[in-house]
Amino acid sequence: MIRQAKERIIIIGFGPVAASLVEGLLPSVAAGTIELTVISAEKHLAYNRVLLAELAIGSTRAELLGMVDENRLRAAGATLQLGRTVKRVDRSRRHVLFEDGAPLGYDRLVFATGARPTIPPLNGLNFDPHAEAQLPDGVLTLRTIEDAQKLNAVLQGGGRVLVLGGGILGIEAALAMAGAGHRPVLIHHGPAPLGRLVDADCGTLLIRQLRDAGVEVISEARATGIQKDETRFTGLITQTHGVIEGAALVLSTGVRARTELASSCGLGVNRGIQTNEHLAADTEHRIFAIGDCAEVAGQAPVGLLAPGWAQAGWLAQYMLSIPAPGPAGPTQHDPIGLVPPTLASSDVLMLKGQGIELTAGGNIAAGLWDESGSQVTVYADPAEGKYLKMVSQAGVLTGFLAMGLPRTSAELVLSYERGSMLPTDRSTLLRLDDPGMLEPAGAPGPDDQLCRCSGATHGQVAHAVASGRATVAEVGESCRAGTGCGGCRAVIEAMLKMPVRA
Known part of the structure; x- marks a missing residue:
């Protein structure tokens, strides 16, 4: 009797979307039909980046941001290669190559490389759009645990923190710092923060409320460079407001999909790694892309957890249902009629x-x-x-x-x-x-969405509560509600306080 070889699946990247894909594949990993390897340039397991501002102000700990159980993954048989950077993908030999160490072979490969912060073209900064920026001390992007820890050190020393960018993430970071008693300064280009969302009257009201909350707001600023002393950042240079002094600068000026690895091995890239409606980036349906790095069927990445998690859930089902192409060439990729993942997102x-x-x-x-x-x-x-x-x-x-x-x-x-x-x-x-x-x-019905990140409905959360889940975390373990941006936590907490009907 010929024993069937395990299918080798490699995932490059280990953010929240990759973690969701790993969870979907894990039963087959444990059953011995899939050999799963996850490679991440970060030394940390997948964690919730939305909560980095909370880590920066000291209201949570790094270990509480985690989204996976390392012991559980390793016990099931998953291989985690953390702190390793992929140098190149050799599609002809189906190998992933590193700066050091032996190459890894794959049968199917998933790019989940996410997005890197966009660095504005300021004098004194490296703003190469296709490379990880080497930022001066005191300049950070609040995208990693290390960023949050560096910002925490500045805040603990009483330093004044500048936030450049008037989007939601920049505003929320500034509000978190102000709420902890610090003195953030929000600096943005337009007449009001959230300029693409608000009209003039709402923008004026938003600025007033930000200032009332303890955030200094500087509007219509034209930043041109940064000022440094011998060791670190000391101020933001602007055409309109002179030098705005600060002990740290948080850049919150957008993100750009990480596509360099895919491009270097001949895959199509534009606003992201180009895939078809089945998330495949090649004609063999051997290489896939999901999340913030993927441009699916011409739709640019939207930068939200919900579509990424939906893609990960669909791809896990696809991989468990459809075998990898054979060594002689492609096979029929959709023999059982799996419909493509929905691209609709609110x-x-x-x-x-x-x-x-x-x-x-x-x-x-x-x-x-x-x-x-x-x-x-x-x-x-x-x-x-x-x-x-x-x-x-x-x-x-x-x-x-x-x-x-x-x-x-x-x-x-x-x-x-x-x-x-x-x-x-x-x-x-x-x-x-x-x-x-x-x-x-x-009032929302059982099929109405409650959690915008996971897609969990009011009915699913109600069922979790009725089943004895007593905390938001326990509800999240049941249906993933409340594990993303945290915007639905208050609703879940209210449902937990309601008497359970017999």
């Missing part, structure tokens, strides 16, 4: 921190008096920190922006993603945030 974005809550989705460009066929509704109460703009077509919400109205925001997210009709009297939505109101009429 464009709803949320900002939360230090009492600031902003939610936006769709297109809000229409004005009150535009003759575009859109109905535009605006409500503002700056004294209470509340703002709402809704744009609809034929009664269906096509874009919205809500600040300081959490229950109204939740209702609008449901309406936007369901494509349901808004009430004829739009002002009734504002009453949802009246403390005297009970549950909104459009």
